[in-house]
Each structure stands twice: as C-alpha cells, then as structure tokens.
Amino acid sequence: MKQSNLSLPSGCVLRKATSVDQWPIQLLVFSARLDPTQLNWQQFWVIEYDAYGGQSLRNLVACGQLRNFSGAQELGSLVVASAWRGRGLGILLTQHLISTATQPLYLECLGKRLTQFYSRFDFVPISFEDLPQFPRTKGLSTLKGKFRFSQLAKRLLRVPVVFMQYRG
Numbered sequence: 001m002k003q004s005n006l007s008l009p010s011g012c013v014l015r016k017a018t019s020v021d022q023w024p025i026q027l028l029v030f031s032a033r034l035d036p037t038q039l040n041w042q043q044f045w046v047i048e049y050d051a052y053g054g055q056s057l058r059n060l061v062a063c064g065q066l067r068n069f070s071g072a073q074e075l076g077s078l079v080v081a082s083a084w085r086g087r088g089l090g091i092l093l094t095q096h097l098i099s100t101a102t103q104p105l106y107l108e109c110l111g112k113r114l115t116q117f118y119s120r121f122d123f124v125p126i127s128f129e130d131l132p133q134f135p136r137t138k139g140l141s142t143l144k145g146k147f148r149f150s151q152l153a154k155r156l157l158r159v160p161v162v163f164m165q166y167r168g
Contacts, residue, residue, distance in 0.1 A: 006088035011051060012061065014096060017044035024060040025077075032079040038146070039077060043067055045096060047080075047089055062089045064097050066105075069143040071134030075107040075166075094121055098166060105166035106131065106143055108150050115162045122168030128154075131163060 008014060017025060022041045029036050047062035064078035075097050080089045098105065098121060107123065109115060115125060128151045131144040153159040 017041045017046050028079045064093045072143045073103045111160045123164040126165045
C-alpha cells in the first residue's frame with residue numbers, strides 16, 4: 001500500500017507506550033474483545049488525545065503492538081476506540097507498526113472485513129501450515145505455537161480466523 005495522505009487529528013499524538021499506559025491499553029483491548037493474554041505494554045504504540053494541550057486529561061484513543069517471536073513479529077492488539085473510528089487512526093497506526101517491524105511480519109484476524117482492511121497494506125492470507133516454525137531462542141516462543149489455539153478454534157468451532165503475512 002502506498003503511504004496515505006492521512007494525518008493525525010488535532011490534539012492527537014502517536015508515541016511509544018509507557019508504563020502509565022498499561023491499564024488504558026488493557027481497557028481498550030478488552031473493549032474490542034481481543035485476546036488479552038499477551039499484552040506487553042513495552043511492545044505497544046499508542047495514539048493519545050490531549051484535549052488540554054499537556055495540562056491534564058490525556059486519553060488513549062488507539063493502540064497496537066508488535067509481539068516478538070523467534071524469527072518473526074506479530075502485528076496484534078490493534079484497537080481504535082469506538083468514538084474515534086472512521087478518522088484514519090487504524091490506518092496510520094498500522095502503517096507505523098509495519099514500518100517499525102524488524103522481522104517478517106504476521107497477524108491473525110477474524111472475518112472478511114478485517115482481512116480486507118489488512119489486504120490494503122500488502123498482507124496476504126496464508127495457511128496455518130505456511131506459518132514459520134523457527135526454533136525457540138532465549139525464551140521466545142514460536143509464532144506458529146501462539147497461533148495453534150486459533151487454528152484449533154478454526155477447525156473445531158469454525159471460528160473465521162485468517163492468518164496473514166506482510167508481503168510489502
């Protein structure tokens with residue numbers, strides 16, 4: 001996907017998450033009913049709205065993380081607060097996470113709508129068998145191991161999980 005001409009709305013800032021963001025990130029992820037089991041605030045980027053120019057009351061309006069695995073990264077936990085949807089924040093955050101990635105990049109999503117969204121960024125659907133199976137290194141698990149539960153839910157419960165790889 002070509003770089004968009006979108007810019008952050010007035011009062012919004014894209015920044016690396018800090019420890020203060022841990023609970024607001026969890027609240028955003030819970031609000032979207034996403035998998036809350038592997039939230040690591042150190043891997044997140046956030047978009048914050050500062051209504052008062054640094055005086056007080058900063059609100060996280062979007063977040064997303066790059067999870068690190070052995071030989072790969074996962075774009076995950078991408079959430080835009082419902083009141084802020086439709087303003088391009090998801091596009092900007094996705095582009096930023098893609099440009100920040102340092103290893104082959106993958107994601108899992110549910111359904112056609114999200115598959116179409118990520119396809120705009122040069123993510124392509126792949127089979128579970130095509131996910132990388134790197135050996136474990138220094139405590140890092142494999143991406144395929146993490147996605148194994150989703151594959152089981154897809155097979156047994158017909159959950160519409162789609163695995164995707166960035167090919168841009």
